[in-house]
Amino acid sequence: MDRNTFTGLFLIMIIIAGSVWLLKPTPEQIAKEKAVQHQDSLKRAGIKAPAATTTIDTGKIANKPVDSAALKSPFGATLNGSEKLITIENADLRVKLTTRGGRIYSVELKNYKTFDKKPLVLFDGDQNKFGFSFAAGVSNVNTNERYFTPSAAGLQVTGKDSSSITMRLSYSPTQYIDYIYSLQGEGYKVGLTIKAIGLDNVIANSSSINLNWESNLLRLEKSIVLDRTYSYIGYYNTDKDYDYFGDTKDDQKDIADKKLQWVSFKQHFFSSVLLTKDGFAKSSLSVSTDTSNHTDIKTLKANLTLARSSDGTFPLDFYFSPNQYKTLAAEGNGFEKQINLGWGPLKYINRVAVIPVFNVLTQFNWNYGFIILALTVILKLVLSPLTYKSYLSMAKMRVLKPEMDEIKAKVGEDNPTLLQQEYLKLYKKAGVNPLGGCLPLLLQMPIVIAFFRFFPGLFELRGQGFLWMHDLSTYDSIVNFGFSVPFLGDHLSLMCLLMTVSTLIYTYFNNQISGVSGQMKYIGYITPIIFLGALNGYPAGLNYYYFLANMFTFLQQYIIRLMVDDKKIHAQIQENKKKPEDAKKKKSGFAAKMEEMMRQQQQLQAKKEK
Numbered sequence: 001m002d003r004n005t006f007t008g009l010f011l012i013m014i015i016i017a018g019s020v021w022l023l024k025p026t027p028e029q030i031a032k033e034k035a036v037q038h039q040d041s042l043k044r045a046g047i048k049a050p051a052a053t054t055t056i057d058t059g060k061i062a063n064k065p066v067d068s069a070a071l072k073s074p075f076g077a078t079l080n081g082s083e084k085l086i087t088i089e090n091a092d093l094r095v096k097l098t099t100r101g102g103r104i105y106s107v108e109l110k111n112y113k114t115f116d117k118k119p120l121v122l123f124d125g126d127q128n129k130f131g132f133s134f135a136a137g138v139s140n141v142n143t144n145e146r147y148f149t150p151s152a153a154g155l156q157v158t159g160k161d162s163s164s165i166t167m168r169l170s171y172s173p174t175q176y177i178d179y180i181y182s183l184q185g186e187g188y189k190v191g192l193t194i195k196a197i198g199l200d201n202v203i204a205n206s207s208s209i210n211l212n213w214e215s216n217l218l219r220l221e222k223s224i225v226l227d228r229t230y231s232y233i234g235y236y237n238t239d240k241d242y243d244y245f246g247d248t249k250d251d252q253k254d255i256a257d258k259k260l261q262w263v264s265f266k267q268h269f270f271s272s273v274l275l276t277k278d279g280f281a282k283s284s285l286s287v288s289t290d291t292s293n294h295t296d297i298k299t300l301k302a303n304l305t306l307a308r309s310s311d312g313t314f315p316l317d318f319y320f321s322p323n324q325y326k327t328l329a330a331e332g333n334g335f336e337k338q339i340n341l342g343w344g345p346l347k348y349i350n351r352v353a354v355i356p357v358f359n360v361l362t363q364f365n366w367n368y369g370f371i372i373l374a375l376t377v378i379l380k381l382v383l384s385p386l387t388y389k390s391y392l393s394m395a396k397m398r399v400l401k402p403e404m405d406e407i408k409a410k411v412g413e414d415n416p417t418l419l420q421q422e423y424l425k426l427y428k429k430a431g432v433n434p435l436g437g438c439l440p441l442l443l444q445m446p447i448v449i450a451f452f453r454f455f456p457g458l459f460e461l462r463g464q465g466f467l468w469m470h471d472l473s474t475y476d477s478i479v480n481f482g483f484s485v486p487f488l489g490d491h492l493s494l495m496c497l498l499m500t501v502s503t504l505i506y507t508y509f510n511n512q513i514s515g516v517s518g519q520m521k522y523i524g525y526i527t528p529i530i531f532l533g534a535l536n537g538y539p540a541g542l543n544y545y546y547f548l549a550n551m552f553t554f555l556q557q558y559i560i561r562l563m564v565d566d567k568k569i570h571a572q573i574q575e576n577k578k579k580p581e582d583a584k585k586k587k588s589g590f591a592a593k594m595e596e597m598m599r600q601q602q603q604l605q606a607k608k609e610k
Contacts, residue, residue, distance in 0.1 A: 075136060078169055081147025088163055091186040093320060102148035102167035102179045103130040104190070107320045109270065113463075115222040115474065122218065122272055122320060129214040132194075134203050143169060144212065148179065164191075174198050188321035188331070194314035208281065209314060211304040213274060215265050217297040222474040224294060225489070225537050230268040230457065231297050233287055234338050235260045238279045242337040246287025246298070255283040265300045266323070266338050269459050269473070273319040275333060280304040324459040325355060342453035349450040362460065369466030372541060376548040379447065384556060391560045448549075455542040469495060472541035487533040495543040496536045502550040503528035509557070 083100040091110070098105040106124035114120050131144025151166035164182040171177075175198035182191035196203065221227045234244040237258040244266070245251050259279030265272040282305040289298050306314050319335065321327060328335035341350040357378060361371045380387075455461070461472040469476040477491035484490050507524040535543055 075139075075141050075146060075169065075171055078146035078148075081149075083147070084150070086150055086165060088165055088181060088183045088190075090163075090183055092188055093183070093190070095181075095183065095190055095320075097165065097167065097181060099148050099150065099167065101129070101131050101144040101146065102169060103144065104318070107272070109188075109320065109322070112270075112322065114220050115471070120220060120270070122220075122267070122270060123215045124218065127216045129212060131212055132209045133212060134209055136202050142212070143177070151178070171199060171202060175202065188319050188327075190318040190320065192316040192318060194316070195312070196314075208305055208307045211280075211302075211306055213263075213265075213302045213304065214299070215272065216299050217265065217267050219295055219297055220270065221268050222471065223537055224297070226456065226474070226539075227268045227297050228289060230266075230340070231300075232266055233285050233300050233302070234264040234266050234271075235283070235285065236262050236264075236334050236337065240334060242334060244338075244340075245285075246300070247340075250286075250288045252286040253284070255285070256281075260304070262333060262335075263302050263304065264335075264338055265302075267297065268457075269323050269462050271319075271321065271323055271338055273321075273335065273338075274302070274304075275317045275319065276306060276315065278307060278309055281307055322459055323457070326359065339457050340453065341457070342450055345446050346450040346453055349447060350454050354450060354454050358458075358460075367466055368461055368464040368472055368541070369469075369544070372472075372545050373548060376545055376552060379451075380549070380552045380556065383447070387553070387556050388560055391557060451545060452542065455545060456539055458539075458541065461539065461541045466544070469540040469544070472544070473539050475537055476540040488536050491536070493536050493540065493543065495540045495547065496532060496538070499535070499543045499547040499550070500528050500532040502547050503531065506550050506553060509554075 081099065083098055085105060086097045086099070088095050088097065089110070094108040094110055096105040096107075097103070105128075107122045109120045109122070112120040129144050131142050133140060133142045135141075146169055148167040148169050151168050164180055167179040167181070169177040169179075177199070178193075178195040178197070180191075180193040180195065182193075183189075194209075217231055219227060229247060232244050232246040234242065235255070236242045237255075238261050239258060241258075244264075245253060259281060260283050261277070261279050262273050262275035263280070263283065263285065264274075284303040286301045287298055288301075290296065306316070309315055319331060321331070321335075323339055325336050325339055328338065341347045354375075358371070358375060361374050364371075366374075458473070464472050466472055475491065475493040476495050478494040478497075479492040481488075481490050481492075504525060507528065535546075
């Protein structure tokens with residue numbers, strides 16, 4: 001790479017950086033940030049949010065006909081009734097309850113919108129179920145099919161900043177089941193306490209009940225593929241262990257050996273969590289997907305066994321919240337583990353390093369495009385020593401290439417074992433580690449992959465625009481095909497395309513630096529093309545980060561190029577060759593094993609030839 005090329009790349013970086021700093025956040029982003037700051041200022045001033053409210057929709061929904069025999073069974077009278085919707089809401093949630101089943105009918109997060117700017121409703125309608133099944137006499141009762149009566153006392157505000165509503169399923173005037181819903185003035189928690197009064201002789205095994213919870217997750221994000229990928233069932237047991245399933249395929253799990261403290265119906269950026277302090281004794285969970293349906297993401301089901309608590313009630317808590325790490329962590333109960341930060345070391349890199357740095361940067365109230373830029377700069381500075389060592393090692397291999405070509409001409413390509421052995425002798429004399437360029441890159445890989453897990457699940461990017469990208473949490477399509485194209489999908493993402501082009505350019509110049517030749521020279525070009533198809537549907541914020549990483553790598557290599565002189569490297573290698581063996585650096589264990597392996601292979605080949 002000559003000086004003019006590097007100068008051109010450097011000027012490109014200056015232009016990009018200048019345009020980034022000159023751009024300002026959109027008015028919508030400023031208004032949203034002011035709303036958040038206003039809520040924070042109210043909290044600091046000790047001003048509480050408006051009280052939660054309760055309203056009843058008097059409109060009736062048509063009833064299903066019931067035969068007379070069923071009306072004479074236990075709780076038979078509750079099969080007949082009129083369905084009414086009751087709304088309880090606070091500053092963050094609007095929750096509709098229905099008298100049919102006494103369940104939550106729909107949940108709206110008031111401060112958020114769907115990708116197409118509609119009210120963000122997690123679930124809605126009769127396709128979603130929440131009911132208890134139990135045996136009463138010879139009949140099996142499912143509360144999801146019964147009509148509850150709102151208690152007049154329950155329609156009142158129970159405190160200065162909270163509200164509750166009692167839904168009653170009557171067996172007789174003195175025997176009934178109460179669902180008591182409660183909602184604070186702000187927050188994402190909806191309390192549900194279930195009381196069974198005077199029914200010990202009516203309900204068989206009244207010490208526990210079976211809960212059937214089912215939800216059809218509605219499409220909330222632009223990319224239905226990513227929405228489905230990041231939607232699954234998560235669960236957290238009383239031993240504080242978290243697990244999940246159903247992200248990549250339909251599945252079903254039965255858990256009886258451990259109690260589950262909570263079960264989560266998680267979507268990409270929002271989740272519905274059902275928690276009980278005493279734990280669910282038995283759990284049967286399942287995930288199914290109808291790929292022909294473009295309005296529902298997945299169907300999630302949970303059959304749970306809930307034991308009666310010491311006070312005779314069955315206490316539960318719902319949490320309907322955004323999947324924002326700090327929000328979930330503030331709720332406690334291990335909710336933040338729903339956010340998939342990667343496996344093994346990747347998870348700890350994100351939790352211990354990436355998230356804290358990201359949270360510090362967000363305090364400056366910059367546009368998230370600037371924050372990703374700053375995060376990239378910090379990462380590149382941290383990794384710069386490894387980048388320097390990698391470049392230096394590749395420069396040494398480039399200087400040695402003429403001598404390696406001479407050895408190849410003498411030995412020939414028909415004896416690869418002997419050829420590798422001669423190469424190792426050359427490396428040893430020159431004091432060069434052939435893996436010196438690879439090892440620093442391998443050490444960087446966990447961090448690079450950790451960012452791959454970090455950005456797609458980053459709630460803060462949702463709805464945040466930058467440059468031409470209207471939403472950094474999803475793809476930025478410049479071409480919508482209207483049909484699915486093999487390898488690419490139904491669109492082409494501009495930032496993914498730019499990332500791919502920059503990676504191809506980086507691969508070209510990297511080959512010049514390392515002196516790689518033969519088939520290896522072309523393998524590096526295949527990977528970026530594969531990434532174009534793999535990352536085309538991924539968030540623009542992720543591709544933007546990879547693009548910035550490539551540009552800063554260009555800049556780093558330009559600076560290192562000024563610091564590294566091939567003539568000095570060549571002179572140093574020649575000096576190393578003159579040193580006696582014992583004065584050279586001790587051979588690494590890996591190099592010794594590799595040399596021994598080459599020797600054994602050569603011996604085996606010699607025996608075969610005989």
